[in-house]
Amino acid sequence: MGIYSGKNAVVTGGSSGIGLATATLLAVGGARVVITGRSQGALDAARERLGENAVALRGDVSSLSDLDALADGVKAELGTVDALFVNAGITALTPFESTTEEVYDELFAINVKGAFFTVQKLAPLLNTGAGVVLTTSVAGTVGMLDTSVYAAGKAAVRSMARSLSRELLPRTIRVNALSPGPIDTGILERSMTRESAEQFKAERVADNPMRRFGTLDEIAAAAAFLAFDATYTAGIELPVDGGVTQL
Ligand SMILES: NC(=O)c1ccc[n+]([C@@H]2O[C@H](COP(=O)([O-])OP(=O)(O)OC[C@H]3O[C@@H](n4cnc5c(N)ncnc54)[C@H](OP(=O)(O)O)[C@@H]3O)[C@@H](O)[C@H]2O)c1
Numbered sequence: 333m334g335i336y337s338g339k340n341a342v343v344t345g346g347s348s349g350i351g352l353a354t355a356t357l358l359a360v361g362g363a364r365v366v367i368t369g370r371s372q373g374a375l376d377a378a379r380e381r382l383g384e385n386a387v388a389l390r391g392d393v394s395s396l397s398d399l400d401a402l403a404d405g406v407k408a409e410l411g412t413v414d415a416l417f418v419n420a421g422i423t424a425l426t427p428f429e430s431t432t433e434e435v436y437d438e439l440f441a442i443n444v445k446g447a448f449f450t451v452q453k454l455a456p457l458l459n460t461g462a463g464v465v466l467t468t469s470v471a472g473t474v475g476m477l478d479t480s481v482y483a484a485g486k487a488a489v490r491s492m493a494r495s496l497s498r499e500l501l502p503r504t505i506r507v508n509a510l511s512p513g514p515i516d517t518g519i520l521e522r523s524m525t526r527e528s529a530e531q532f533k534a535e536r537v538a539d540n541p542m543r544r545f546g547t548l549d550e551i552a553a554a555a556a557f558l559a560f561d562a563t564y565t566a567g568i569e570l571p572v573d574g575g576v577t578q579l
Pocket of ligand 1: 368391516518
């Protein structure tokens, strides 16, 4: 018996990085976990790694019809949900002068609209006492170069942790936000050249009080804490960032 035996979890963006690390922690602990993402290849690889406690459902969180299909799939696979980790997200680092409407719309469609409607569509399946964890970012709290649209979106999601808590607490469902500091998941390399990513990462280490990146395990443990253990906590944003937003 693992500590999450009998629990059901959904991790959006569970095919990679922070989401996969959290899905792994929960599945190893005995939870049944649904992971999502757009790439079938990444989902298949993650499902293989997670083992029989995991189910992979493909979908784009910016598409409401995909989210309806996700809710149907989760209902069929899990029935009800104890932990919802709203983690799917992208980044784009561009100077504000050259940020295009296309980049703006994509960031808000996935990171903000996607987060809101993921909660709305899956809320009917959440059990009494369930925990919802929204993924924000240090960029939503401190001003950083080249991140203005991404940062504004994450600040919007941070706000949702408060208002959605108000909406869902009558059902004893807690909504909190988890704000990771720099975690080396490859997300930067997917949005810029390798050289730019290396420079950005070196700057993040230099300005971090702990002088290092956080690990996937450190974020996964915090996500599980907020989802399952923080039973008297609602509407907060938990920074797991080496102290960079606090010191
Ligand atoms: N890594 C960091 O330093 C850091 C710091 C602060 C906050 N964050 C946040 O943490 C979250 C996870 O980031 P990560 O670093 O783990 O990134 P990652 O390794 O790139 O993982 C992102 C996950 O989200 C999925 N995804 C992206 N767009 C999606 C969409 N439209 N619909 C469904 N799934 C989608 C990806 O799969 P597909 O691409 O196949 O869809 C993947 O599974 C993001 O919200 C990010 O903003 C990360």
